[in-house]
Amino acid sequence: MPASTDEPIEATGPPGIDPSTLHRPDGSVDSATALALYRQMVRMRKFETRAYDLFMQSLVKGTSHLSLGQEAIAAAFGEAMQDGDYTFATYRGHAHTLARGTSMTGVMGELLGRSCGVLTGKGGSMHLTDVSHGVMGSYAIVGAHLTIALGAAWSAQYRGEPRVAVAFFGDGTTNIGAFHESLNLAAVWKLPVVFVCENNLYMEYTPIGTVTAVANPAADRAGAYGLERILVDGNDADAMYLTARECLDRARTGGGPSLIEARTYRTSGHSRADPGTYKPKDEVAAWAAYDPIVIYRTRLLGHGVSAAQLDAIEETADSDVETATVEAKASPPPGEDMLLRDVWSDGGWSWRN
Amino acid sequence: MAELTYRGAVARAIAQEMDRDPNVVFLGEDVGGAGGVFKATVGLLERFGPVRVRDTPISEQAILGAAMGAAMTGLRPIAEIMFADFFAVCWDLVANQIAKSSYMTSGQVSFPLVIRSGNGGGLRFGAQHSQSVENWAMAVPGLKVVAPSTPADVIGLFAAAVRDPDPVLFFEHKGLYASKGEVPDGEIVDTLGTAKVLRTGGDATIIALAAMVPRALAAAEALAGRGIEATVVDVRSLVPLDTQTILREVSASGRMFTVEENPRLCGWGAELVSIVAEECFNELDGPPLRITTPHIPLPSADALEDMAIPSVERVVSTIERAMQS
Numbered sequence: 001m002p003a004s005t006d007e008p009i010e011a012t013g014p015p016g017i018d019p020s021t022l023h024r025p026d027g028s029v030d031s032a033t034a035l036a037l038y039r040q041m042v043r044m045r046k047f048e049t050r051a052y053d054l055f056m057q058s059l060v061k062g063t064s065h066l067s068l069g070q071e072a073i074a075a076a077f078g079e080a081m082q083d084g085d086y087t088f089a090t091y092r093g094h095a096h097t098l099a100r101g102t103s104m105t106g107v108m109g110e111l112l113g114r115s116c117g118v119l120t121g122k123g124g125s126m127h128l129t130d131v132s133h134g135v136m137g138s139y140a141i142v143g144a145h146l147t148i149a150l151g152a153a154w155s156a157q158y159r160g161e162p163r164v165a166v167a168f169f170g171d172g173t174t175n176i177g178a179f180h181e182s183l184n185l186a187a188v189w190k191l192p193v194v195f196v197c198e199n200n201l202y203m204e205y206t207p208i209g210t211v212t213a214v215a216n217p218a219a220d221r222a223g224a225y226g227l228e229r230i231l232v233d234g235n236d237a238d239a240m241y242l243t244a245r246e247c248l249d250r251a252r253t254g255g256g257p258s259l260i261e262a263r264t265y266r267t268s269g270h271s272r273a274d275p276g277t278y279k280p281k282d283e284v285a286a287w288a289a290y291d292p293i294v295i296y297r298t299r300l301l302g303h304g305v306s307a308a309q310l311d312a313i314e315e316t317a318d319s320d321v322e323t324a325t326v327e328a329k330a331s332p333p334p335g336e337d338m339l340l341r342d343v344w345s346d347g348g349w350s351w352r353n
Numbered sequence: 354m355a356e357l358t359y360r361g362a363v364a365r366a367i368a369q370e371m372d373r374d375p376n377v378v379f380l381g382e383d384v385g386g387a388g389g390v391f392k393a394t395v396g397l398l399e400r401f402g403p404v405r406v407r408d409t410p411i412s413e414q415a416i417l418g419a420a421m422g423a424a425m426t427g428l429r430p431i432a433e434i435m436f437a438d439f440f441a442v443c444w445d446l447v448a449n450q451i452a453k454s455s456y457m458t459s460g461q462v463s464f465p466l467v468i469r470s471g472n473g474g475g476l477r478f479g480a481q482h483s484q485s486v487e488n489w490a491m492a493v494p495g496l497k498v499v500a501p502s503t504p505a506d507v508i509g510l511f512a513a514a515v516r517d518p519d520p521v522l523f524f525e526h527k528g529l530y531a532s533k534g535e536v537p538d539g540e541i542v543d544t545l546g547t548a549k550v551l552r553t554g555g556d557a558t559i560i561a562l563a564a565m566v567p568r569a570l571a572a573a574e575a576l577a578g579r580g581i582e583a584t585v586v587d588v589r590s591l592v593p594l595d596t597q598t599i600l601r602e603v604s605a606s607g608r609m610f611t612v613e614e615n616p617r618l619c620g621w622g623a624e625l626v627s628i629v630a631e632e633c634f635n636e637l638d639g640p641p642l643r644i645t646t647p648h649i650p651l652p653s654a655d656a657l658e659d660m661a662i663p664s665v666e667r668v669v670s671t672i673e674r675a676m677q678s
Binding site: 351 | 409430459
């Protein structure tokens with residue numbers, strides 16, 4: 001165990017970005033947090049890889065959107081957020097849900113459409129929700145949940161509770177109206193909300209730069225709402241964690257909203273149906289060499305963490321994923337009694353007498 | 354008992370609920386400082402302050418998203434969408450998010466919120482500020498849909514909507530804001546899903562909603578002068594729907610007429626006719642008839658708008674002709 005990793009972060013920067021333009025948060029990451037970040041990222045990577053295998057076996061139906069390569073962002077917020085904070089995720093939300101401590105079996109079961117799923121199979125991959133862990137939902141219409149996060153933040157502000165709402169979204173979201181409505185109202189009402197743009201360079205299949213008026217789709221818009229420009233290396237777990245903590249602290253202490261643009265890369269396609277063949281080979285190679293987990297493992301080893309310790313984290317994650325898969329496969333599909341349940345909060349669905 | 358306008362009833366209803374429960378908050382465009390563009394929320398900002406009565410930018414998605422997020426975390430928000438036509442710019446929040454999330458999450462979240470909106474025509478506002486869109490809402494599972502016709506019903510049904518644990522779309526009729534009615538003193542709380550029989554007659558049953566209710570009543574009076582006695586039912590609540598009252602009243606007279614302000618296709622009356630056809634067909638003495646706005650956008654000119662929306666004269670002549678055939 002290292003004493004701490006308190007030397008400055010080596011933000012070499014993600015491919016294609018001038019490192020001097022990146023946000024450099026203050027502070028350092030203690031060793032326990034560093035290991036927790038590594039553990040989070042490894043669990044996400046192994047879960048998503050297994051989810052992909054299960055698609056290939058047709059055990060996961062419908063569609064699914066993986067965040068392979070983007071783990072540092074969800075991991076950082078998972079560690080930086082406090083109990084009672086609210087997560088609002090997108091249809092690419094497996095990692096963000098796991099990050100808050102939701103059961104892996106519950107998430108896997110939901111992907112498989114089994115009754116052990118966190119939504120008993122009624123929501124599916126794109127709508128993961130676990131209120132008991134602060135996961136207030138995963139939303140599949142681009143931009144909607146930014147507005148909903150406003151309400152959770154408003155509610156905390158109204159009651160004087162030190163809670164923060166965090167909304168994750170992709171670069172494509174920055175071009176829909178709900179994004180702009182949300183930023184404006186959050187700023188005007190000084191709401192405790194953190195907007196986290198995961199810029200993975202692609203709006204579904206389209207390079208974000210070809211459909212956006214500015215180079216940095218979120219960061220370059222921050223000024224329009226009186227917010228600080230924050231462009232951060234989304235593949236650097238330490239930079240992400242410290243940035244998350246800074247913005248969460250600001251929100252929690254009445255400083256209002258933040259907009260973070262985390263530059264990262266989606267190493268898989270947009271969805272199950274997309275092999276991602278439109279990505280240039282050199283771009284893929286450059287980002288493969290800038291993998292958040294590889295970067296972090298190397299950094300931890302450099303700080304004196306033993307390979308055995310990191311291997312043990314990986315083995316535990318393997319075992320957790322295997323257990324979740326076995327349990328989810330063994331769980332029965334939801335029964336007919338679930339079909340008409342919970343349209344209303346009394347559990348029913350009746351619309352007439 | 355005192356006489357109150359429909360718009361005054363809206364303000365009194367909101368105040369009644371905000372007085373009762375500190376978790377009730379109210380947001381919308383021009384609802385505070387301006388007292389609402391229809392002057393239906395006058396005095397609320399002064400009485401409850403800017404923390405509970407919040408003026409918003411023109412951001413309908415943000416208004417409804419904020420209401421949804423607040424409702425799922427313990428508040429009971431009232432959101433205003435100024436004109437019901439504007440639901441079209443924030444329908445994602447209504448139809449995809451608020452309506453579905455309880456079901457999709459297996460009941461993990463619920464949405465005790467009310468969205469109130471100025472609905473309907475007759476004010477020469479043209480096609481984008483005059484529609485009756487309650488049938489849009491009725492078509493979405495997970496929404497309750499209410500449309501009162503009198504000041505007393507505004508207060509009672511609004512209170513029921515605020516206290517309901519599920520999302521309620523509360524359609525106020527713009528053409529009724531200036532209308533007056535007797536309102537009991539003290540707290541008023543009604544029940545969602547209850548239709549009201551306003552008049553009874555053995556020959557025909559006229560079923561109406563919102564601004565069509567006073568027209569149905571006037572038509573029934575005129576028909577009485579021509580020897581046709583009609584029952585008038587105010588549906589009041591489309592979801593939940595009081596089918597028992599409707600089936601009973603249609604069975605009693607044997608003739609069913611709906612008076613609907615919405616354009617023809619898929620109006621609420623179509624659903625009622627289908628329920629009647631399935632469940633009390635043998636009680637009918639003739640075909641059910643729907644009296645609606647033609648399937649057109651509403652025109653602006655007063656002469657044209659008056660031709661489009663069912664008038665007392667059209668209701669009378671349609672029913673009279675049907676009863677004679």
